[in-house]
Amino acid sequence: MNALSPFVHRTPIFTSETTNRIVGKKVYFKMENQQKTGAFKIRGATYKIMQLKREELKKGVITASAGNHAQGVAHAAKKAGTTATIFMPVHTPHAKIDATRNYGAKVVLTGESFQEAYEASLELQKETGAAYIHPFDDYDVMAGQGTIALELLRQEDRIDTIFVPIGGGGLISGIAVAVKTINPHIKVIGVQANGAAPVYDSFQKKKPTNWDRVSTIAEGIAVKQPGKSTLPIIMKYVDDVVTVTDEQIAASILYMLERGKTLIEGAGAASIAALFAYHHHFKSKHCGLIVSGGNIDLDEMSHIQKLAALNHVGSESIAINS
Known part of the structure; x- marks a missing residue:
């Protein structure tokens, strides 16, 4: 039991045979959209x-x-x-x-x-x-976010890969340290929107990279620069960082609404979008996805539907463009 147990929900994991069939892996969605306040x-x-x-x-x-x-x-x-x-x-x-x-x-x-x-x-x-109380660039904040990994690996101990959305990096830093401490063989994959990807650039260039402007429907991860404390942790413990488009994120929001009967926000959908886009690139049998939040502005749903249509996907064909 972690110190936060009396104060936060132990969020469930959700599985989908349709998703498993599409990507050829056992997939476990860690539903932090069902956390208190609707996010991790x-x-x-x-x-x-x-x-x-x-x-x-x-x-x-x-x-x-x-x-x-x-x-x-x-x-x-x-x-x-x-x-x-x-x-x-x-x-x-x-x-x-x-x-x-x-x-x-x-x-x-x-x-x-x-x-x-x-x-x-x-x-x-x-x-x-x-x-x-910094949203990500604080070791105590990172430690609190890392409790998600402790829960997830207790709920499903066969997980070999975890996809995690990245904004400033607090979530993935906490998760990566927790995961690698428990089992260094588990792969931790970070995900950014391609319109807000300074951590992706920093990871690829192996040096801090800031952006002057970011643009994505995933406003929860629309951060212009990596954290000074989070980036070194990401560089040391994270195995890879990938990007996804707003169209892929939008399609993933609709996919979860249709298949999972659950509403998630853009940041929460980023890890799902990455799974569909890159599942051929990662040798995983049991894959965890951090669905980080569900606080979406319902006024944006028409825009999300239009973006999803641009990705030319339906509920079962979401992986066509991967």
Whole structure:
């Protein structure tokens, strides 16, 4: 049992015979879209806040987020009896903004991307002295996210490969360290949207690479630069990083809605899209997929349907373009 057990859900794994048949592997979807607040982020936020001293909690906490981390911090702060101020990009889906406010946090909308919101939040943190809960570039946050791997490998100990979406890298860093500690032979594959892939570039070039602009329907992983703490971990422990298109992500969202009767967001669909796109490239018999979240703006569904149509796939032919 990990330290977070009393505070977070032990999310289920979902299997699909159709998926297994399409890719020729046994596939296990780790459904973090069914986690409290609808995403894995509550794990890292809760673990980080658990480490704060009483004097620190009195000053409140502050962060920046594209949405899911915001809800995780807001929920964890409320449980800890402290206040939370959260900076979010102006184009964050309304559902994520409203949910964050409903958990009791103060929301400040600013900037076109996470990076602008992050920079603004740092200015306020300097003024107030509130504890900063970074969405990914913090070892305690990474450790909290790594509990997903501990659960997954207890639920299915035959897993030999795990696909993990990457934004700033906190999720995959925590998972990779946990996985490699348990069994160094398990492959950890990172996934980025090709319109927001600075970690992919950094991994390929073997040096930090920042992007000036990112564009993807997977706003939860739309990060312009890798974390200073996460990137070295990714370089050391992750076996490969791949990219997927928005069309592939959109098709995967619809696939899970049709086949799994479950709604997932773009970031959560990235690992699924990578499985369909690259399954021939990885020798895996038992493959785990981190479905990282399900907080999607329903107003975007018509756009997602149009993108999926561009990928020329149906519910069973999603792998045609792989």
